[in-house]
Amino acid sequence: MTMLVEVHDLTLSYRSGSSLARVLHGVTFHIDRGEVLGLVGESGCGKSTVGLALLGYCFNSAVIERGRVLFHGQDLLTLGRAGLDRLRGDRIGFVPQNPTTALNPSMRVGLQICEALILHGRNRHMADAGRRAAELFDLVGLPRPGEILKRYPHELSGGQQQRVCIALAIACDPDLIVLDEPTTGLDVTTQEQIIALLVDLRARLGTSMLYVTHDLGLLAQIADRIGVMYAGNLVEVAPSRTLFAGPRHPYTQGLIGSLPRIDDPEGTALRPLRGLLLRQELPPGCPFSPRCDHAVAGCAQHRQGLEPVATGHEVACQRWRELGKQPPGRSAAGKRAKRPAGAAPLLCIDGLSIAYGVGRGLLGRFFPRRQLVVVNDLSLEIGRGETFALVGESGSGKSTVARAISGLLPPISGTISLDGATLALSVKARSSDQRRAIQYIFQNPDASLNPRAKVGTILGRPLRMFGGSARGKTGEAIAAALADVRLEGTYQHRYPDELSGGERQRVAIARALIAGPVLLLCDEILSALDVSVQANIIELLRKLRSERDVAMLFISHDLSVVRTLADRVGVLFGGVLLESGPVEEIFRPPYHPYTLSLLEAVPHIETERRRKGPGPAVAGESTAGARCVYAGRCRWQLGEKCVKEPPPWQRSGKGLAIRCHIPIDELKRIAAPAAVTVITGVVP
Amino acid sequence: MALLDGVANKKGFWSWIARTPLSLRIGALILIVHVVLAATGPFWIPYGFSQMGTGLPLSPASLSHPFGVDQLGRDVFSRVMYGGHIVLLMSLSGTALGLIAGSLVGLWSGYVGGIIDNLVQRFLEVLISIPFLVMALLAMVAAGPELSGDPLLVVFVVAFVYAPRIARMARTAAVEIATRDFVTIARLRGETSWSVVRRELLPNATGVLLVEFALRAGYAPVLIGSLGFLGFGLRPPTPEWGLMISENRSLLLIAPATVLGPGLALASLVVGLNLFTEGLARILGRTVKLGGQQ
Numbered sequence: 010m011t012m013l014v015e016v017h018d019l020t021l022s023y024r025s026g027s028s029l030a031r032v033l034h035g036v037t038f039h040i041d042r043g044e045v046l047g048l049v050g051e052s053g054c055g056k057s058t059v060g061l062a063l064l065g066y067c068f069n070s071a072v073i074e075r076g077r078v079l080f081h082g083q084d085l086l087t088l089g090r091a092g093l094d095r096l097r098g099d100r101i102g103f104v105p106q107n108p109t110t111a112l113n114p115s116m117r118v119g120l121q122i123c124e125a126l127i128l129h130g131r132n133r134h135m136a137d138a139g140r141r142a143a144e145l146f147d148l149v150g151l152p153r154p155g156e157i158l159k160r161y162p163h164e165l166s167g168g169q170q171q172r173v174c175i176a177l178a179i180a181c182d183p184d185l186i187v188l189d190e191p192t193t194g195l196d197v198t199t200q201e202q203i204i205a206l207l208v209d210l211r212a213r214l215g216t217s218m219l220y221v222t223h224d225l226g227l228l229a230q231i232a233d234r235i236g237v238m239y240a241g242n243l244v245e246v247a248p249s250r251t252l253f254a255g256p257r258h259p260y261t262q263g264l265i266g267s268l269p270r271i272d273d274p275e276g277t278a279l280r281p282l283r284g285l286l287l288r289q290e291l292p293p294g295c296p297f298s299p300r301c302d303h304a305v306a307g308c309a310q311h312r313q314g315l316e317p318v319a320t321g322h323e324v325a326c327q328r329w330r331e332l333g334k335q336p337p338g339r340s341a342a343g344k345r346a347k348r349p350a351g352a353a354p355l356l357c358i359d360g361l362s363i364a365y366g367v368g369r370g371l372l373g374r375f376f377p378r379r380q381l382v383v384v385n386d387l388s389l390e391i392g393r394g395e396t397f398a399l400v401g402e403s404g405s406g407k408s409t410v411a412r413a414i415s416g417l418l419p420p421i422s423g424t425i426s427l428d429g430a431t432l433a434l435s436v437k438a439r440s441s442d443q444r445r446a447i448q449y450i451f452q453n454p455d456a457s458l459n460p461r462a463k464v465g466t467i468l469g470r471p472l473r474m475f476g477g478s479a480r481g482k483t484g485e486a487i488a489a490a491l492a493d494v495r496l497e498g499t500y501q502h503r504y505p506d507e508l509s510g511g512e513r514q515r516v517a518i519a520r521a522l523i524a525g526p527v528l529l530l531c532d533e534i535l536s537a538l539d540v541s542v543q544a545n546i547i548e549l550l551r552k553l554r555s556e557r558d559v560a561m562l563f564i565s566h567d568l569s570v571v572r573t574l575a576d577r578v579g580v581l582f583g584g585v586l587l588e589s590g591p592v593e594e595i596f597r598p599p600y601h602p603y604t605l606s607l608l609e610a611v612p613h614i615e616t617e618r619r620r621k622g623p624g625p626a627v628a629g630e631s632t633a634g635a636r637c638v639y640a641g642r643c644r645w646q647l648g649e650k651c652v653k654e655p656p657p658w659q660r661s662g663k664g665l666a667i668r669c670h671i672p673i674d675e676l677k678r679i680a681a682p683a684a685v686t687v688i689t690g691v692v693p
Numbered sequence: 694m695a696l697l698d699g700v701a702n703k704k705g706f707w708s709w710i711a712r713t714p715l716s717l718r719i720g721a722l723i724l725i726v727h728v729v730l731a732a733t734g735p736f737w738i739p740y741g742f743s744q745m746g747t748g749l750p751l752s753p754a755s756l757s758h759p760f761g762v763d764q765l766g767r768d769v770f771s772r773v774m775y776g777g778h779i780v781l782l783m784s785l786s787g788t789a790l791g792l793i794a795g796s797l798v799g800l801w802s803g804y805v806g807g808i809i810d811n812l813v814q815r816f817l818e819v820l821i822s823i824p825f826l827v828m829a830l831l832a833m834v835a836a837g838p839e840l841s842g843d844p845l846l847v848v849f850v851v852a853f854v855y856a857p858r859i860a861r862m863a864r865t866a867a868v869e870i871a872t873r874d875f876v877t878i879a880r881l882r883g884e885t886s887w888s889v890v891r892r893e894l895l896p897n898a899t900g901v902l903l904v905e906f907a908l909r910a911g912y913a914p915v916l917i918g919s920l921g922f923l924g925f926g927l928r929p930p931t932p933e934w935g936l937m938i939s940e941n942r943s944l945l946l947i948a949p950a951t952v953l954g955p956g957l958a959l960a961s962l963v964v965g966l967n968l969f970t971e972g973l974a975r976i977l978g979r980t981v982k983l984g985g986q987q
Contacts, residue, residue: 414882436881444883457874461896472893474882520878 119158770879787851799863
């Protein structure tokens with residue numbers, strides 16, 4: 010095979026004021042014709058900068074110190090504006106992370122494709138371009154291309170928008186497509202469809218790709234080779250199978266060890282990377298040495314370039330010979346004690362229905378608005394100290410349930426009781442003690458911490474409100490709370506923007522814990538964090554759970570995390586609970602058809618399971634007004650029955666309950682056992 | 694971008710100054726000159742502000758009378774210099790008063806929302822829809838003749854004119870901040886709305902409010918000057934600039950310096966304040982945006 014792209018010793022800095030911050034440090038790699046290279050690393054490691062460099066694009070503040078980016082032997086960095094204009098969009102396509110901002114909102118999507126086709130001289134006339142655009146839409150699996158051409162971006166779903174972006178990227182039949190986190194903003198099931206599409210396109214068109222992502226699991230499905238980046242350095246490059254089987258660089262090993270796995274038996278401990286990437290304090294030598302368990306004195310002094318380990322496998326570590334292969338193993342964490350059955354549940358939700366658009370107060374009574382029911386007749390129980398995970402795709406009503414429990418969003422019907430006492434529906438009507446008992450942790454610590462308040466103030470407020478300690482002892486109590494989440498006491502004098510994302514989420518957890526709750530509502534608290542930071546927080550939650558008797562409603566769309574953390578799981582779709590039961594039963598047949606599709610959508614590390622063609626068709630809209638919410642999207646739908654009759658709850662012996670018309674034995678049969686016995690990656 | 698912060702570690706006053714917008718630097722320079730003149734003027738001016746017979750009445754600009762001499766034989770330059778602190782103090786205190794009242798009402802209204810917010814906003818819109826000079830005159834008339842000419846009344850009028858406009862800005866900011874999760878957390882904790890406004894909203898709205906203050910303060914001298922010009926401001930012989938322009942306007946052709954002098958003072962103050970404000974808004978706009986995230 011011949012090389013399509015050669016990046017040689019690319020060193021790039023960002024200018025800030027009068028000084029330079031180095032973002033890329035001697036990055037060298039190549040992409041062969043028809044090959045997919047995956048580039049993985051934590052946020053800020055420079056992977057997107059590399060992706061943009063392949064388009065010959067640099068930010069205004071970027072200074073290229075040295076290096077070459079050769080495309081067909083032509084250096085993109087010295088090509089100049091006109092030459093780049095000819096290449097970009099024509100020979101090199103780009104798929105951005107966020108299709109919503111990438112598409113022009115005031116232009117029909119068809120026209121946006123035609124524009125590219127005409128600009129690059131593929132078509133002379135609008136009519137021809139329109140026909141070609143329809144073909145492209147068909148190619149990327151958009152239903153009814155003729156109609157979609159005439160739509161505006163906001164009339165399409167996120168997945169459809171991303172398909173349009175992909176169509177735009179392949180419009181001129183490019184040699185290379187650069188994909189910058191193309192599925193990060195999408196749902197698990199949508200993500201799986203997009204990946205399947207990319208694999209399919211690649212097989213059909215033979216296009217080379219650079220796939221930039223923070224999700225190793227995804228790369229296993231699509232990449233031929235994977236490059237691992239750390240702080241602007243490429244630390245390891247290997248064929249993807251080799252990389253997962255025998256990572257050589259300690260950072261790669263840590264990254265793989267950080268992934269929660271769906272096949273883990275209950276409660277294996279993760280092996281998170283220790284420490285943080287501190288860009289101000291990078292040593293002159295190996296950038297990873299401050300966090301490396303195997304670092305010796307020389308590591309921080311001498312820079313190490315990539316060295317070949319085997320054919321196609323290169324690593325930038327001075328000690329790779331001594332360290333050898335270290336397949337990522339894990340230590341077993343203590344198994345959790347089972348809760349005695351039959352004990353009174355802590356939280357009891359019965360027949361909960363929640364709607365948006367409910368007119369409140371006097372005006373609402375006279376001018377009723379159209380209601381949008383988002384959660385329908387939901388009942389569940391959470392035991393004392395138990396972790397209940399609620400999973401489902403976005404829009405399934407997971408967060409809405411948590412908001413209702415907290416009292417932020419009064420439901421239209423149903424009761425919520427805590428410890429046997431029925432809670433008032435609105436938070437205002439609850440007693441201080443009831444408010445203390447339930448604490449909410451949000452997804453994004455950037456938004457949930459007041460940026461203008463010091464950590465001490467943030468933690469001090471709930472302490473004062475709920476009378477946790479005497480006035481003079483506030484300082485000590487805050488230090489203790491920080492220690493609980495493994496932060497130093499001196500952090501109370503810092504502002505949130507002086508902390509890293511993981512540290513901020515710890516502060517948010519500390520704020521919830523300092524009130525002394527019995528129930529934590531954790532709303533996607535890991536999804537805004539990097540993989541290695543995620544692993545740290547998971548370990549923290551586990552320790553906290555065993556230290557104190559606090560129950561959790563853990564809302565997540567990430568099944569691997571759920572597997573490692575939850576005691577019981579509920580699967581929510583369209584505001585209706587479809588399946589619930591102990592975690593080990595959920596991940597074992599029989600499955601509800603929806604649960605199965607969720608499990609199949611989780612990216613798997615094992616390359617044997619790489620997708621060959623398009624995946625199971627999950628597309629299709631659920632039928633409106635049907636009695637089973639999943640009807641219309643279900644692969645095993647029993648005709649009219651699913652539309653006309655509400656499905657019954659069926660119970661298996663081990664506490665598993667499935668709401669489906671298909672008999673349990675039948676469900677056991679359809680479940681493909683291979684689907685869940687593999688290693689999985691983290692869903693972003 | 695922690696990445697960039699790390700490099701921009703070169704602390705030091707001068708390098709910081711060099712990175713500020715040019716408009717901020719020029720504006721600050723003009724303001725400093727104004728403040729220094731206003732603070733020291735009363736001590737070194739050659740004549741008293743109401744001293745008559747300082748020269749030949751209606752004489753044009755000369756070395757001994759840079760801004761000429763008015764009808765009553767008063768030195769206009771001395772009067773302008775003396776009036777500086779009056780204009781500055783009244784502008785700033787009036788705007789500050791308007792800012793305090795406006796921001797509290799606005800933040801509270803934006804946070805509480807619902808019908809109350811709606812009513813408050815409609816009421817503010819009614820106030821804003823009245824041309825501000827008309828409203829100022831209404832307030833003056835309502836205050837009655839015995840208060841007319843009182844500097845405090847002028848300050849209150851400035852505050853009264855500005856408060857509804859500032860309240861609207863504050864409300865917009867509050868509506869945005871109120872959707873953030875930390876406010877939700879505070880609400881879940883059972884905080885009172887006053888406490889949320891003070892602890893959560895106000896600190897995060899300071900950027901917007903500061904810009905708003907500077908912007909309004911920039912036009913306050915014009916407002917006070919207009920009131921003075923129309924005879925609704927301070928009483929003669931107070932050397933308020935607007936009033937002086939009004940008194941000397943008949944001399945525009947005979948001794949133009951007597952009008953242009955106070956006019957120049959007023960214009961340079963407004964220009965200085967506005968340049969400064971614009972620069973400040975740009976700096977704050979940056980830091981306010983970056984406040985929450987890295």
